[in-house]
Amino acid sequence: MLIATVSTLVVFGVIAWVIVNAPGWPVAQRTFFDADRFADAWPRVVAGLLVNIAIFLVAAFFILIWALVLAIMRSLDDAVFFPFKLFAVVYIDLFRGLPSILIIYVLGLGIPALRLPGVTSDVFVWGVVALVLVWSAYVAEVYRAGIQSVHPSQAAAARSLGLSGVQTFRYVVLPQAIRRVIPPLLNDMIGLQKDTALVSFLGPVEAFRRAQIIASANFNFTPYLVSALLFLLLTIPMARLVDWLVARDRRRYMAGSR
């Protein structure tokens, strides 16, 4: 503990000393760490962050459902269901392989441009749809890993009791699968939270975009620092929650394998 503290102080002390004594430090300090600008930007960037949170919550809700549907389709082994399996495989390959920003642009700029009757041109909606399409591909693979990690003997036991295939999946396989993948699932949610900033490229003014606007008005980058801090305030608690869940699972596993 003592060694860790001393070592940490020395390492970060040296880094801080090098930065503060750098020739450009006085200018950098004014452009990035201006206390007045910080206080001024804070409430406005916080208001923008509410948009990020809204995008995140709506997207996460649909991702968690749609990804499960994809994972189930991909896990179907019966020959009859091959088209569904094929669809899921192609879908996941496609949306995992393309950069999020590309999908956001294509949907957010392309679909409103088509001016289809009855189809919304709200960029918030299309930004969320793009995030759902992309992230459900990742989350589907996490679900699938969980489903496959449940030993076939569990399904055999359930079927032997007379439960149908659907009942077996619903009551025996899925609950165990989800429990096991909660940490990687939350990990993806952290990634999604960061990606909400990409929707700003379509126009909605969220935290990052608000910071950009304030920064370019004053030629001072402190607002970026504000938005960075705010993102960390959202994602770090989630990261600690993941750590805690993983540690708890490990303890349970150790206790179970006496």
Next chain:
Amino acid sequence: MTPDGPLLGTEALRVEGLVKSFGDHVVLTGIELIVAEHEVVCLIGASGSGKSTLLRCINLLEPIDAGRIVVEGAEITAHGVDVDRIRRSIGIVFQAYNLFPHMTVLRNITLAPIKVLKLPRVEAEAQAEELLRRFGLIDKRDQVPDRLSGGQQQRVAIVRALAMQPSILLLDEITSALDPVLVAEVLAVIRDLAHAGMTMVIATHEMGFARDIADRVAFLEGGRILEEGPPAQIFTAPREARTRLFLDRVIEAGRL
């Protein structure tokens, strides 16, 4: 050999010409077996002789390649039968217990009665509690399986199968994963069930137990039943040289 007729009462299970292979590997080459109601049949034989596969086939957990399986007069291997309905009346207990780790003991037992038999929850729980009490497990009611010893888990697995009120119970080497000291408590349960008249087919390595509890012992070798008969005959005067060889090895290993 052709199966002998049922020894007691009416026929509970009939297996005719059962063939099962996994890829190129033929595991069962033609099983003939008849089990009477209230009869206890023990399957013995080396590991890999097909005992477990036979039980899994009878429970329709493995599709069969040829032959027929008839339970209480109805062919369960016929085309278009309701597999889920058949499995309700055939209980199976596995070597590795296969309890559902995310559910309490009570929920493990009541899941199928509630979801499959559509029993009201209260009724299913009352029935489960009665079974738990009968087998000395009532204080484990709200525990999760991981908290229980192997012997307790296996007894819960037996109770879970019994809760569906099966007409026949298949036990697949249910003591093989247990500490020797825990084997006795599980065997006591089986003995209890045998006295209560439960029809059972038991794959086992516990020769002493088989000799003690079985009405009939069947020796599997090379994917078929090479010899069967009352335990007294099989264990003391086996007709087949292979049976004798197997039993000699078992005695050598101190298991009989």
